[in-house]
Amino acid sequence: MRNKLNMVQAINLALDQEMGNDDSVVAIGQDIGVNGGVFRVTEGLFEKYGESRVIDTPLAESAILGTSIGMAVAGLKPVAEMQFSGFSYLMFGQLEGHAARLRSRTQGAISVPLVVRMPYGGGVRALEHHSESREAMYGHVPGVKVVIPSTPSNARALLVSAIRDPDPVIFMEPKRSYRAFREEVSEEEHVMEIGKAQVLQEGTDLTVVSWGAMMRPTLQAVEEVQDQRGVSIELIDLLTISPMDGDTISGSVEKTGRCVVVQEAPKSFGPSSEIIATINDNALMYLEAPVRRVSGYDVATPYFGREPAYLPTNGRIRRAIEETLDF
Amino acid sequence: MIANTCEPEAVDRQQPYALDLRERTFKISHLQILDEQCNLDAEREPDLSTEDLIRLYRSMVLARAVDDRMLKLQRQGRIGTFPLCTGQEAASCGPALAMTPKDWFVGSFRELAGRLLRGEPIENGFLLFNGYEEGNVFQGGERTLPVSIIIAAQALHAVGIAYAMKIRGETDSAVVCFLGDGATSQGDFHEAMNFASVWQVPVVFVCANNHWAISLPREKQTHSQTLAQKAIAYDMPGIQVDGNDALATYQATKDALDRARAGGGPTFIEAVTYRLMMHTTSDDPSRYQLPEQLQAWQARDPLIRFKGYLEAKGIWNDEQEAGLEAEVRQQIDDAVKAFEARNDFKPDAPFDHVFGTKVPRIEEQRTEFLDHLREESTDAQ
Incomplete structure (x- = not known):
């Protein structure tokens, strides 16, 4: 089945599908539950999967990633949302210090399968800290994958891959493209490989x-x-x-x-x-x-x-x- | 929604306005079961088998002896820098004894004693502090997180693990998170306390207040009278225990774990102890430490106290002590031998564990690395 979706809807679809397929997938972040996320990316998930799997957190980015690491270590697959990439630097210590290193620290005994989604980039006339493009900061961290989709269709396919990936994936969403256009998005198994241009x-x-x-x-x-x-x-x-x-x-x-x-x-x-x-x-x-x-x-x-x-x-x-x- | 309009109990509108009305009258309970003179509070004596009591003592003695041997090895250049745990054995082993294999052990870097009690091999410490990741894993260590060096970061991992337990409905397990007094100044500590409390997850924070964060004394770390009172702000039970009393650290952790497993939420335990040695082998405490304070705490040695307790119970004597000393020495000798005989460190292991999937860019660099290594060894010949 194919539907014309914008990127927000396509990302929502990926989250919905993966949460539906796999009980261990949880969404975690600020205002992502009842409110459906400030960009409405998680809309409807709270109602569908409940508050224990769509977790509205207190306002602390380091804790969102830090607790996600613990959840991942204990067998869950957290998909964390940083409300804006400009606030994500507060979790950088947890990323560089732990998410990226637990696999190598334990020679593969522990892995940290998690995704950190974050809207990034300019062009939406936003406040300070809401418009940067800092993918290089994350790309420089060994042990972390950094993915940036460009269309609704590849956003859905890549997010599915990111959630299924055994390692931490930073998934940067171009917020300028969130609602800029619609395209047909396959609901069937369409997975794109991370690491391929x-x-x-x-x-x-x-x-x-x-x-x-x-x-x-x-x-x-x-x-x-x-x-x-x-x-x-x-x-x-x-x-x-x-x-x-x-x-x-x-x-x-x-x-x-x-x-x-x-x-x-x-x-x-x-x-x-x-x-x-x-x-x-x-x-x-x-x-x-x-x-x-x-x-x-x-x-x-x-x-x-x-x-x-x-x-x-x-x-x-x-x-x-x-x-x-x-x- | 209605809850927002209700007056919390803590707010008292009848009191006259004053800036320091905040409850100066709060009390922190302190648990001590065995005092410095080996006097026992018999009513609170934990119900522990002779076997467990000896296991506890044995782990503390072993940890002290390993610390001592590692210091010698470090001074001889046979291992690298490491943090010492001498003086804090009771604050680490008591809680570890209260745990079951199903509980998660989330530590920092000064919990050698508790790690040994939990079954981590002695050799691991040698490996880890001689620069090999191999020292971070061991059979049976599935629920033991490796040494975490960044202060307080692990507290958030503990809360996340506890969250996973909670939503899975695991009622036979909880998480014990070890940290130190320095950790209480970090943002991650407060975020962990807050998240643990909001989520009401099964986690027990055991904070070893050893009075020092390298050179910074406890009173400059926080203006709070106790570390335990920090829990009050999160509406979390916070208690102080004599951290050199292994019975007290055991009992407090046991009570908190029972509560956590039954869905009662998190607890914060301040274990008051003292770092009798340097922070790490790179540190010189004579630059900042007062000798009188050190001496006072040497007199409160957790090992001497616990041995006195075992003797008074009639389950320990000089002969057993001599036997234990010999056994521990042998065990450490064997571990040193096994450690120094190891030569199976795969040079390109770091390339094996960047990702769980093969990545061309990493594999290209592995090839480069191995080429460079061969060139270096050819050069050296």
């Missing part, structure tokens, strides 16, 4: 890599350049930030010789840097132009008055593609 369209002249909320302006820019210049662009949706699918990226660049990376995050030390390093390791001799980055800047994510100029736009992306083609 998706080639959305094949091309021969240039590779564009992006993820999350940046996929939409990127796709628009790619279409504009293709229409105007008749070039063939390969477009990759990264989907998993860590562990990164270097093979798909390098393989593509070997074919096209040119690459543009689009990230919402600040320019330095972000996933785009890692992508370029991967190309350097595996496909440097195929390059016909330097790899270009379109990104945020190394400044505090501005309040929303100045946000439109901070976030990469399809114009900035289009110019980077054109300059790389013309190099």
Whole structure:
């Protein structure tokens, strides 16, 4: 069966399906129960699965992850919600110190199968701390997987995989895309593998890599350049930030010789840097132009008055593609 | 909804307004069963078999001897830095004895004594503090979490485990979470107390107040008169016990565990004890510790007290003591031998345990790592 859903509904569907399939899956977070989550992602789950499995917690991010770790160690599969990624830094100690390490600390005797969902990113005219894109912070932690969906369909499929994954998965939801569009979402077994990027369209002249909320302006820019210049662009949706699918990226660049990376995050030390390093390791001799980055800047994510100029736009992306083609 | 409009009992509108009206009159109960002079409060004497009493004593003696041997090994460069537990054996073994194998043991890093009582091999401590993760696992340790070094972080894990027990309807088990006085300053501690209380989960916090967090004395750690009173804010039972009295630490934990298993929720136990040695082998307490205080606490040694109790009961004598000493020495010698004979540390083990699934990027790096290792050994030849 296929339904047209937005990303909020698709994530809700994944949670509902997995909670229905597996009694050990619990949802935990602030305002996720009676209120259904501030973005309504968990709407209806409280009524369906009850307060012991849809847990409204006191207001403490470190405790949400810390107790989730305990639950996971004891055999549950918690799906924790950080209300906004900007508040998630309070749980970073538990993530780096324990969730990510219990497996290696015990040489595999203990594992921590949990998911931390968090809306991230700008473009919704929100308050301070509600607009950052800090996936690199989580990607840098060994033992943690970081997934960022871009559409309702891949959000559902990847969240199902994340819940079934034996390790901690940070699942960052582009809140700008939550209700931006609908698409058909399969309710049947459609699971996408974590750690695999998706080639959305094949091309021969240039590779564009992006993820999350940046996929939409990127796709628009790619279409504009293709229409105007008749070039063939390969477009990759990264989907998993860590562990990164270097093979798909390098393989593509070997074919096209040119690459543009689009990230919402600040320019330095972000996933785009890692992508370029991967190309350097595996496909440097195929390059016909330097790899270009379109990104945020190394400044505090501005309040929303100045946000439109901070976030990469399809114009900035289009110019980077054109300059790389013309190099 | 109606509850929000009701006046909590603690609020007294009849009292005149005053900033320090808060209940100065709260009392914290203190449990001591066996005092420093080996006087026994016979009414409160726990109902323990001779076998259990000797097991308790044996674990405390073993822990002291292991501490002593590990210090020597460390000074000889045969193991790395480790935290000492000398002086705190009763605060660790009493609670451990009150636990069943079905209860979860969630510890910090100074519970060697309780871990030994629970069946963790001596060799584990050597391995762990000589830099090998192999020291964190043991057969039968499915419900024992490994040493947790970040202060107070484990308290939240304990609450999460207890939550899982509660929703599964396990009524024959609970969680004992060990922490120290320093932990009570951490946010994670307060979050754990709050969550445990809101959720009413079966967890018992055993806080060894050993008077020091490295160099920071107890009175600078918190302005509270007791650590136990912190529980009051969470409407959780909070009691203080003589942490050098193994009968008291056993009994308080047993009572709290019984309550927890019966659905009575969490308890906080402050076990007042003293760190008789350095924080870790890297620390020099003479920089901050007052010799008089140390001497006063040496006189309250938990081992001497408990031995006196066993002797007074007529179940222990000099011959048994000599036998135990010899047995413990042999056991430790054997463990040192087994530990030093080990050479099965797989160099690329860290790559085995990043994830539960094979990940290409990690496997590529494993290959690189092994190549580098081979190159290094070729260079060395």
